[in-house]
Amino acid sequence: xxxxxxxxxLLAENLVFYGRKKGADQVEVSIxxxxxxxxxxxxxxxxxxxxxxxxxxxxxxxxxxxxATASSSDLSKETLNHLxxxxxxxxxxxxxxxxxxxxxxxxxxxxxxxxxxxDPEIVKLPPEKKIAIAKKTExxxxxxxxxxxxxxxxxxxxxxxxxxxxxxxxxxxxxQTSCSCGVYLQAGEGNNLxxxxxxxxxxxxxxxxxxxxIAEEAIHRVTRLIGARKMKxxxxxxxxxxxxxxxxxxxxxxxxxxxxxxxxxxxxxDKLGEKISNSMVTVxxxxxxxxxxxxxxxxxxxxxxxxxxxxDKGVLKNYLMDTYEARKLEMKSTGNAxxxxxxxxxxxxxxxxxxxxxxxxxxxxxxxxxxxxxPTTGDISRGAFGMWIENGEVTYPVAEITISGNLGQIxxxxxxxxxxxxxxxxxxxxTIKIKEMTVGGI
Amino acid sequence: MVAESNNLWSNLLLKxxxxxxxxxFFNDRFGVTPEDMRKILEIALxxxxxxxxxxxxxxxxxxxxxxxxxxxxxxxxxxxxxxxRVLKGxxxxxxxxxxxxxxxMRHAALTAGAIASIGSKHTAVDxxxxxxxxxxxxxxxxxxxxxxxxxxxxxxxxYAGAKDYDSRVSKVQAYLVDDIQVVTIANSEGLLxxxxxxxxxxxxxxxxxxxxxxxxxxxTGGGRIGLSYFQTERTPKHIGRKxxxxxxxxxxxxxxxxxxxPVVLGSGQSGVMIHEAVGHPLEADGNRKKTSIMWDKLxxxxxxxxxxxxxxxxxxxxxxxxxxxxxxxxxxxxxxxxKGKLVGYLQDRLSAKLMNAAPNGHGRRQSYQYSPVPRxxxxxxxxxxxxxxxxxxxxxxxxxxxSYHGGQVQDSGKFTFSVKRGYLIENGKLTTPVKNATLxxxxxxxxxxxxxxxxxxxxxxGTCGKEGQSIPVTAGTPTLKIRKMTVGGRR
Numbered sequence: 001x002x003x004x005x006x007x008x009x010l011l012a013e014n015l016v017f018y019g020r021k022k023g024a025d026q027v028e029v030s031i032x033x034x035x036x037x038x039x040x041x042x043x044x045x046x047x048x049x050x051x052x053x054x055x056x057x058x059x060x061x062x063x064x065x066x067x068a069t070a071s072s073s074d075l076s077k078e079t080l081n082h083l084x085x086x087x088x089x090x091x092x093x094x095x096x097x098x099x100x101x102x103x104x105x106x107x108x109x110x111x112x113x114x115x116x117x118x119d120p121e122i123v124k125l126p127p128e129k130k131i132a133i134a135k136k137t138e139x140x141x142x143x144x145x146x147x148x149x150x151x152x153x154x155x156x157x158x159x160x161x162x163x164x165x166x167x168x169x170x171x172x173x174x175x176q177t178s179c180s181c182g183v184y185l186q187a188g189e190g191n192n193l194x195x196x197x198x199x200x201x202x203x204x205x206x207x208x209x210x211x212x213x214i215a216e217e218a219i220h221r222v223t224r225l226i227g228a229r230k231m232k233x234x235x236x237x238x239x240x241x242x243x244x245x246x247x248x249x250x251x252x253x254x255x256x257x258x259x260x261x262x263x264x265x266x267x268x269x270d271k272l273g274e275k276i277s278n279s280m281v282t283v284x285x286x287x288x289x290x291x292x293x294x295x296x297x298x299x300x301x302x303x304x305x306x307x308x309x310x311x312d313k314g315v316l317k318n319y320l321m322d323t324y325e326a327r328k329l330e331m332k333s334t335g336n337a338x339x340x341x342x343x344x345x346x347x348x349x350x351x352x353x354x355x356x357x358x359x360x361x362x363x364x365x366x367x368x369x370x371x372x373x374x375p376t377t378g379d380i381s382r383g384a385f386g387m388w389i390e391n392g393e394v395t396y397p398v399a400e401i402t403i404s405g406n407l408g409q410i411x412x413x414x415x416x417x418x419x420x421x422x423x424x425x426x427x428x429x430x431t432i433k434i435k436e437m438t439v440g441g442i
Numbered sequence: 443m444v445a446e447s448n449n450l451w452s453n454l455l456l457k458x459x460x461x462x463x464x465x466x467f468f469n470d471r472f473g474v475t476p477e478d479m480r481k482i483l484e485i486a487l488x489x490x491x492x493x494x495x496x497x498x499x500x501x502x503x504x505x506x507x508x509x510x511x512x513x514x515x516x517x518x519x520x521x522x523x524x525x526x527r528v529l530k531g532x533x534x535x536x537x538x539x540x541x542x543x544x545x546x547m548r549h550a551a552l553t554a555g556a557i558a559s560i561g562s563k564h565t566a567v568d569x570x571x572x573x574x575x576x577x578x579x580x581x582x583x584x585x586x587x588x589x590x591x592x593x594x595x596x597x598x599x600x601y602a603g604a605k606d607y608d609s610r611v612s613k614v615q616a617y618l619v620d621d622i623q624v625v626t627i628a629n630s631e632g633l634l635x636x637x638x639x640x641x642x643x644x645x646x647x648x649x650x651x652x653x654x655x656x657x658x659x660x661x662t663g664g665g666r667i668g669l670s671y672f673q674t675e676r677t678p679k680h681i682g683r684k685x686x687x688x689x690x691x692x693x694x695x696x697x698x699x700x701x702x703x704p705v706v707l708g709s710g711q712s713g714v715m716i717h718e719a720v721g722h723p724l725e726a727d728g729n730r731k732k733t734s735i736m737w738d739k740l741x742x743x744x745x746x747x748x749x750x751x752x753x754x755x756x757x758x759x760x761x762x763x764x765x766x767x768x769x770x771x772x773x774x775x776x777x778x779x780x781k782g783k784l785v786g787y788l789q790d791r792l793s794a795k796l797m798n799a800a801p802n803g804h805g806r807r808q809s810y811q812y813s814p815v816p817r818x819x820x821x822x823x824x825x826x827x828x829x830x831x832x833x834x835x836x837x838x839x840x841x842x843x844x845s846y847h848g849g850q851v852q853d854s855g856k857f858t859f860s861v862k863r864g865y866l867i868e869n870g871k872l873t874t875p876v877k878n879a880t881l882x883x884x885x886x887x888x889x890x891x892x893x894x895x896x897x898x899x900x901x902x903x904g905t906c907g908k909e910g911q912s913i914p915v916t917a918g919t920p921t922l923k924i925r926k927m928t929v930g931g932r933r
Contacts, residue, residue: 042731048534048813051553054523055540067515073540074500074522082456086518093590095512149733151853186733186853191886193735193854230928233700263509263613265649265658371848372860372880376649376658381698381878381930383850383858400856402700402880402930440700440880440930 008033008055009173011075012165019061019084020167024091026062026102027084027167030300031055034160037127041134042152043142051127061087062101066094099327105168108304110297112174116290119204122157122177130155133211137183140215146187146223151197153183170302178293179208183215185222194385194399196222196367201293201424221366225385228399231441237362238403238437239355239389242420244365245345245429251373251380251407252283253340253427256310256318258325260375267378267408268316276316277411280348283311285320285334287341294342294426298335305335310343311411345429348417352431355416357392363439364389365403378407384439402440410434455502455624458587463574463636463765465626468498472542479628480567482526482544486551487565487630490558491528491535493791494551494567495629497768498524498542499810502586505619508597516590523810526550529792530558536813569634572770578756578763583669585620585642593618596644596678603682604648610693611686612656613649618642627770635770640666641761641914643903646682650689657695657877659688659863662903665761665916688845688863691875695863698879698931704840705881705927706833706867710900711845713917716823717904718849719857719885720751721917724778724786725804725816725908726793728853735855735885736784745782745889748826752777753788755803755819761903762819762916764803769814773803778821779889790816808911815909822918826895830921833894835870841879841929842867855885880930888924896921 012029019027033055040048058071061084068087072079112118138153156179163173182199198218202208209217240248260266268276287296287305298304301323309317321329322337335341356364369383385399418431454461461467468474479496486494501521507514523540524547535557537550585593597616604614621641628634643664650657661684663676672678707715728734736744745751755764755773764773769791778786789797790805793816806817834842847860861879865872898920906915 042532046533046557048536049557050536050813052536052538052550052811054538054811069515069517070519071517072520072522074520075540079456079520083518083520086456090516090518090590093513093594094516095514097512097514149731151731151733188854191735191855191884195733195852195854263615263649264651264656265613267656369852369856369882370850370858370860370880372858372878373847374658374862374878376656377877379878381860381880381932383856383880383882383930400882400884400928402858402882402928404697404700404878404880404930404932406932438700438930438932440928442702442928 009163009165009171012163013171015059015080015084016165016167018081022084022088024061024063024088028060028102028301029057029165031057031163032160034158036158037130038154038156039131039134040152040154041138042150044135044139046131047152059084059087061091063088063091065096065098065100066091067097067100068094099324102166102168103301103303103323103333105170106304110172110304112297114290115295115297117176117203117295119177121205122179123159125157125205130157133181137181137211137214140211141183141185141219144219146226147185147219149186151184151186155181164298164302166302172298172302174297176203178203179205181208181211181214183218185218187222187226194222194225194228196225203291203293224387225397225399228385228397230400231398233440235436235438237359238434239359239362239364240432240434241364241366242422242430244368245432246425246427247368249283249343249345249427249429253320253343254375255378255407256320258319258321258329261319262325262328266375271316274316275314276408277311277314278414279314280417281311281314281411281414282309282346283343284309284346285336285341285343287335289342292342292423294340296341300337303333303335303337305341308334340426342423343427344421345417347419347421347430350416350418352418352420355418355431355433356389356394358416358433359389359392362389364394380405380407403437404440405437455500455622460581460584460586460622460638461624463638465571465634465636467500467624467636468626474542476569476634478544480569482547482551483567483628483630484565485548486526486528486555489555490563491530491555493529493630495527495627495769496524497810498626499623501621501623503619503621505617506593506597507617508601509615513594521809525810526554527813528554528557532796533557534792534813538811565630567630568632569628570632572633572635574637574765576756576765578758578765579640579666580668580759581640584640585669586622586640588669596672600644600646600678600682603679604646604686607683607686608650608690610650610652610690611648612651615647616682617645629770633770635766637765642667644678644681646685648685648689650686650693652693655693657689657692659685659692661685661688664903665759666763667759692863692877695875695877698841698864698876698929700929700931702926702928704837705924705929706837706840706842707919707922707924708842708844709830709896709898709919709921711902712843712922713902713919714846714849714904715859716751716919717818717821717906717915717917718851718859719888720778721753721818721821722851723853723855723885724788726787726789726797727816729787730793730797733853735853739784742784743782744784744886745779746892747782748895749779749782749889749892750824751779751822753818753821757820760820760901760916761914764819767803767805768807769805771801771803771805773819776802788816788818790814806913808913812911817908817913818906818915820916820918825897825899825920828894828896830896830898833896833921833923834867834872836894836923837867838869840867841876842872843881851885857885858882878931882928882930888927891925892922893925894923
């Protein structure tokens with residue numbers, strides 16, 4: 001099932017050897033090879049179709065604890081050798097960094113097969129089928145009379161292999177597949193328009209949502225916003241839908257990422273061991289969970305991911321780090337050289353309905369617009385839209401509002417955690433209820 | 443893998459030399475002749491496509507970073523590849539390869555051409571080379587050719603500028619990124635044109651700490667510039683100091699007062715507002731597809747009559763400046779809003795054809811891996827007569843925005859800007875610094891509520907994302923007063 005090309009792994013190993021021969025103390029080379037297919041449908045016709053295969057190489061050389069890196073999609077031998085030569089030259093003007101260096105060799109067996117990140121069905125799927133799935137998704141949406149315009153639907157697949165070799169003796173490769181389907185819609189009248197959609201992603205064709213489900217959710221997401229009102233500024237409980245919780249966790253990631261921690265660009269620096277959250281909050285990064293989008297046998301440095309508990313019942317236990325960040329912080333790499341692997345907020349017991357029922361007056365947050373996340377302080381301030389809740393029931397839509405708060409405070413004020421956790425991206429969360437945030441309006 | 447190549451080329455570009463903009467670059471290095479290009483363009487049309495195009499790219503991006511008082515890392519990235527596009531009606535077929543052998547390019551051409559499936563025909567292509575007539579980049583003393591030692595001097599100067607600004611500055615990062623992109627574009631209408639584009643950016647990030655607070659500030663400089671920019675226009679020291687100044691100011695900043703109020707947008711960085719609220723909704727694709735709120739407003743009054751907005755890629759040396767766009771069209775100053783009336787859209791080739799308009803040089807792409815879409819370059823709200831101080835004085839109680847984390851707009855015209863640093867306006871004066879405010883509204887509302895325009899044009903250097911493609915842009919604006927806007931905050 002592994003479609004790995006031995007020649008590319010050999011190319012990586014040879015370049016490691018070349019770098020060592022030219023005087024580097026340590027060398028790491030990785031190659032990514034991939035085939036992408038994507039089709040976009042609008043108003044029933046193929047609007048854009050992209051199909052291509054390409055590859056790229058990245059390398060790192062270390063000499064006297066000094067680091068230089070390079071990458072190239074020009075894989076000719078002369079260019080690659082030149083890149084290594086130049087990197088060894090450049091390294092000399094860098095400053096020695098006692099923390100620089102390749103990871104120690106770990107002898108952890110990697111069971112790529114068990115990770116279920118390669119689905120041969122995706123490789124076999126013919127283009128006509130992909131086009132048909134996208135067309136069907138859009139046509140279901142257009143059959144709903146409330147949908148006036150469509151930005152179109154899309155279906156995409158990716159089949160790729162990653163190769164990594166380093167001078168500490170690591171040499172490995174793995175293949176992965178993914179497929180995705182989505183549709184984005186517009187509803188409303190005159191100058192009062194709303195844009196929303198639904199996008200699903202999976203490593204296996206079987207577990208991708210059907211066109212019917214994607215269409216139904218997209219229609220629900222956009223039509224519920226029709227007639228949205230503005231509202232007065234007030235402090236109320238905020239319920240976050242799973243997508244919004246995932247976005248909050250994405251911000252949490254930037255606050256527990258080793259680089260932000262050693263640069264003290266996060267309010268969570270120096271907080272290990274402290275109770276930073278309500279005890280119903282447990283956050284885990286588990287890159288070894290089979291079949292999930294973020295599963296992988298090793299990260300960008302060849303370090304296998306592991307199950308790292310970031311927040312254990314409210315207590316900050318770990319940062320997520322690569323080898324360098326871990327050395328700076330006198331800890332061990334968590335296998336996060338490629339970012340979050342499979343970061344999630346563990347599911348709680350409440351059903352999303354019960355969470356809504358618990359709110360007298362508040363906001364069900366369904367979407368945010370814009371940036372406004374500051375890791376150094378934890379401050380959050382974003383444009384938002386959603387549904388207004390009164391007496392435990394979803395009433396009318398609200399738009400052109402803002403939400404403001406602070407992640408440190410939000411973590412302490414998570415009052416309910418939903419049971420609706422699904423693994424759809426590399427960062428996932430269930431519905432949650434936050435005791436209070438400022439919802440800004442007119 | 444790439445075929446045998448000519449060693450003479452070796453390494454002109456890799457050695458820091460700037461080649462002249464000519465197709466011979468790809469010919470000398472990869473043996474791709476205009477005859478090969480002609481054949482591939484013809485192959486791409488065999489299934490019945492109406493238009494085919496080849497986009498060749500060779501790009502080198504060098505960067506150096508400094509943090510924790512050491513030169514941490516240097517890197518060199520090479521991006522090589524060719525993209526092949528076929529158009530038929532509203533349909534786009536696209537294929538790309540990073541392997542410039544004829545076989546791989548032929549395969550990509552057939553893949554892209556398969557968008558058209560009816561019939562077969564032969565279209566003869568005759569390539570005629572066009573030359574760039576107007577150079578808008580500063581290629582004197584390019585950073586690309588600068589020795590690493592000299593780059594390190596620049597970055598150290600920025601680093602020290604921030605570190606020495608105030609004893610409360612605890613951590614500094616500085617990055618210098620220089621980029622040289624060689625492109626050759628050929629299409630089935632006979633166009634053959636090349637461009638060599640420099641792009642430079644120096645970024646300083648400073649973190650300041652006192653007993654209670656910790657905050658981060660940032661500042662950048664750059665554009666399609668040469669070394670003289672850092673000597674005359676914006677010195678590295680200045681860039682470092684501005685980053686530190688922001689971090690220090692934020693230490694004493696309070697949360698914004700939420701609610702509707704008069705808002706003054708400061709010059710320069712507020713260009714992001716023009717970019718998001720005005721520029722994006724005027725990109726032709728959203729108007730052709732009638733998803734943009736502006737699609738039915740051409741010729742209509744959409745803004746206060748004092749508002750004039752244009753996009754001009756031909757302004758020299760800016761981050762968004764271009765000799766040719768990524769379809770080989772020659773950009774021109776494109777008036778979008780004249781005295782409040784909507785008069786134009788940002789066109790690429792595809793939308794222009796379908797809308798019966800002329801392309802105006804706004805077809806851009808991130809790299810050879812993407813098909814071009816209508817994008818902004820340097821988007822500018824023309825300056826007015828007011829002294830910026832006069833504008834602030836006219837506000838009794840309101841909010842003044844200086845810098846932003848970013849902004850975003852939806853096709854429906856709803857936008858959000860996240861303000862990093864602002865001030866309260868009290869009795870016509872800037873008083874307490876404010877952090878983390880959000881400005882929200884709709885583009886039609888803000889365009890109509892612009893009530894005073896300053897005489898102090900400034901520029902924002904940005905990176906714009908659309909459909910997964912990031913490209914460098916500039917947005918310019920003087921100080922602006924908005925009658926009322928919704929401000930989000932925690933008080």
